[in-house]
Amino acid sequence: MPDFVLTVARFGFLILLWIFVFTVVGVIRRDLFAGTRSSRIVAAPRGVGGAAPAGRPVAKVKRGKAARQLVVTAGQLAGTRITLGEAHITIGRAEDSTLVITDDYASARHARLVPRDGQWFLEDLGSTNGTYLDRAKVSAPTPVPLGVPIRIGRTSLELRT
Amino acid sequence: MPRTHRNAELAMLLFAMALVAVYAATVEATVLETLTPRFWVPTALLTALFVALHMVVRFLAPYADPVLLPAVALLNGIGVAYLRRVDLARAEPDERIDLGLFSGVGGRQLAWTLLSLILAGVLLAVIRDHRIVSRYAYTLGLIGIVLVMLPAVLPASISEVNGAKLWIRFGGFSIQPGEFAKLALVSFFAYYLVRKREVLSLASKRFLGIDFPRGRDLGPIVAVWLFSLLVLVFEKDLGTALLYFGLFIVTLYIATERSSWLIIGLLLFFGGVYLAYVLGASVGGPFRNFYDRAQIWLNPFEGERPFNESYQLVQSLLGLGTGGLFGTGPGGGQPRFIPEVEDDFIFAGLGEEIGLFGLSALLVIYFLVVSRGLRAALAVRDSFGKLVAGGLAFTMGLQVFVIVGGVTGLIPLTGQTTPFLSAGGSSLMANWLLIAMLLRISDAARRPATGAAGGPAAAPGAKQPPAQLHGAATEVIR
Numbered sequence: 001m002p003d004f005v006l007t008v009a010r011f012g013f014l015i016l017l018w019i020f021v022f023t024v025v026g027v028i029r030r031d032l033f034a035g036t037r038s039s040r041i042v043a044a045p046r047g048v049g050g051a052a053p054a055g056r057p058v059a060k061v062k063r064g065k066a067a068r069q070l071v072v073t074a075g076q077l078a079g080t081r082i083t084l085g086e087a088h089i090t091i092g093r094a095e096d097s098t099l100v101i102t103d104d105y106a107s108a109r110h111a112r113l114v115p116r117d118g119q120w121f122l123e124d125l126g127s128t129n130g131t132y133l134d135r136a137k138v139s140a141p142t143p144v145p146l147g148v149p150i151r152i153g154r155t156s157l158e159l160r161t
Numbered sequence: 162m163p164r165t166h167r168n169a170e171l172a173m174l175l176f177a178m179a180l181v182a183v184y185a186a187t188v189e190a191t192v193l194e195t196l197t198p199r200f201w202v203p204t205a206l207l208t209a210l211f212v213a214l215h216m217v218v219r220f221l222a223p224y225a226d227p228v229l230l231p232a233v234a235l236l237n238g239i240g241v242a243y244l245r246r247v248d249l250a251r252a253e254p255d256e257r258i259d260l261g262l263f264s265g266v267g268g269r270q271l272a273w274t275l276l277s278l279i280l281a282g283v284l285l286a287v288i289r290d291h292r293i294v295s296r297y298a299y300t301l302g303l304i305g306i307v308l309v310m311l312p313a314v315l316p317a318s319i320s321e322v323n324g325a326k327l328w329i330r331f332g333g334f335s336i337q338p339g340e341f342a343k344l345a346l347v348s349f350f351a352y353y354l355v356r357k358r359e360v361l362s363l364a365s366k367r368f369l370g371i372d373f374p375r376g377r378d379l380g381p382i383v384a385v386w387l388f389s390l391l392v393l394v395f396e397k398d399l400g401t402a403l404l405y406f407g408l409f410i411v412t413l414y415i416a417t418e419r420s421s422w423l424i425i426g427l428l429l430f431f432g433g434v435y436l437a438y439v440l441g442a443s444v445g446g447p448f449r450n451f452y453d454r455a456q457i458w459l460n461p462f463e464g465e466r467p468f469n470e471s472y473q474l475v476q477s478l479l480g481l482g483t484g485g486l487f488g489t490g491p492g493g494g495q496p497r498f499i500p501e502v503e504d505d506f507i508f509a510g511l512g513e514e515i516g517l518f519g520l521s522a523l524l525v526i527y528f529l530v531v532s533r534g535l536r537a538a539l540a541v542r543d544s545f546g547k548l549v550a551g552g553l554a555f556t557m558g559l560q561v562f563v564i565v566g567g568v569t570g571l572i573p574l575t576g577q578t579t580p581f582l583s584a585g586g587s588s589l590m591a592n593w594l595l596i597a598m599l600l601r602i603s604d605a606a607r608r609p610a611t612g613a614a615g616g617p618a619a620a621p622g623a624k625q626p627p628a629q630l631h632g633a634a635t636e637v638i639r
């Protein structure tokens with residue numbers, strides 16, 4: 001074999017190796033952008049009355065009656081108000097919760113409220129004593145209508161405009 | 162329908178195999194100074210095997226991560242091609258051209274690859290949902306501990322190879338049960354932590370701005386710490402101890418999101434290692450082996466040492482040095498001078514031939530595989546899956562760090578295999594099972610929650626609550 005061919009093969013291999021690496025990175029990159037969209041779909045159960053007319057953005061339809069505040073109606077923190085934004089709200093005894101409730105019947109990370117397209121979803125985080133939406137125990141992400149009490153231990157919460 | 166990227170996977174797989182073929186061809190052109198008409202046969206066999214696994218993935222895990230399989234296939238292919246190159250180097254010069262394709266370590270590695278891929282396919286077929294593994298968590302935990310302890314209990318004549326008691330040898334075979342124990346232990350840790358994470362993250366004292374858990378919650382971590390030090394003492398192997406201990410710390414960290422576990426873990430590990438070092442210097446006994454290894458690491462070139470104890474490390478460093486930036490070219494190195502080049506030191510042998518430029522590409526590929534594993538852990542919707550995927554991905558990363566760090570002299574050298582590159586059936590099989598598990602979890606993570614029936618938006622997810630894991634929290638990722 002002439003030396004020239006060997007040199008070409010030797011460096012060609014290294015270059016191809018890096019081209020492979022960049023191809024893989026390219027696939028990952030494309031996947032990341034597709035991934036953000038699909039993972040949102042995955043976790044986004046549509047609202048109860050979420051049959052938005054086709055062609056109109058869901059958020060726009062619901063803007064009028066979107067919840068603006070989370071109000072504690074019963075329990076030690078009664079009267080506390082949290083203004084709702086885009087971020088999700090965690091509820092529990094852990095100090096880093098958005099709403100820290102000192103309630104013997106609450107778990108450290110008890111429940112969380114997640115906004116999706118203008119609708120808030122209540123999700124139990126594996127609490128010991130359960131989270132109730134009105135009378136029903138919450139076992140999967142559930143849309144929270146306005147004014148319906150969320151019960152965690154002795155604490156009650158409501159979404160208000 | 163969301164895109165599954167299966168065609169991208171196939172294309173990358175074929176690209177990887179083309180790279181392996183180029184490597185094999187260059188080796189033959191350099192070593193034999195001619196290209197035999199059958200140089201492509203091992204690569205073609207590998208390609209057939211990987212494409213078969215790709216088909217299995219296509220049918221059984223259609224949403225799995227497209228990157229894992231081709232990246233790992235490249236590492237495995239380069240491993241097989243390099244091992245054949247080692248066989249060529251060891252054969253007599255006039256016999257090289259007739260060297261059988263399926264003889265020597267290269268041929269055996271090809272057979273192990275076949276077996277490993279069958280196992281990976283079987284795992285994908287049997288475990289259709291990774292959560293069913295949690296049903297057997299305690300059984301797996303027991304199996305894991307038995308597998309780890311077995312070589313330590315068995316007589317040295319059966320279990321000891323090069324000063325480390327990690328093996329079970331019978332007949333011409335030797336298996337490393339610890340490789341499989343990793344998988345079992347990850348599943349057990351994940352299950353245990355999913356059950357206990359409330360307790361572990363609930364009570365803590367704030368000290369120096371970090372949350373430290375209470376003393377009584379430290380129980381399990383201290384137990385595993387002692388256990389891994391026992392492994393270190395009886396099996397004379399720092400690497401394995403580090404692997405199991407790191408595995409537990411990281412699953413704890415993922416489960417509780419408290420960085421204090423990492424700090425405690427590192428302190429305990431370095432404390433334990435330092436103690437072993439001091440004891441090895443003064444008391445000797447079972448700690449002696451570790452002390453010797455640390456000395457080799459600290460001063461490999463001292464006195465007569467390069468010809469005796471640190472011969473392996475010194476040859477490895479010289480090999481890497483010879484390779485330099487671009488290497489001597491595939492087939493251009495001297496793998497005969499590096500001891501154990503087919504398993505522990507394969508990275509040094511490869512480094513001599515593909516140089517820093519090539520080695521860093523391989524390291525980036527490892528990094529990408531690990532990062533995809535962690536990505537699957539982030540995206541999967543149940544805590545058990547998160548912990549298993551995170552733990553498995555991290556274990557692989559740590560193992561690469563331990564062996565590559567050891568071979569390059571960054572940390573004391575311990576006998577770990579380089580995942581997918583090293584010759585050895587148990588390592589290859591265990592790591593392919595690991596990848597199969599990651600494929601399964603990434604498939605679950607990327608699969609639309611509503612199933613394939615009518616697309617993601619058709620059925621509301623609220624009406625199909627995700628399955629619960631024995632009452633543990635099922636997290637829905639943001």
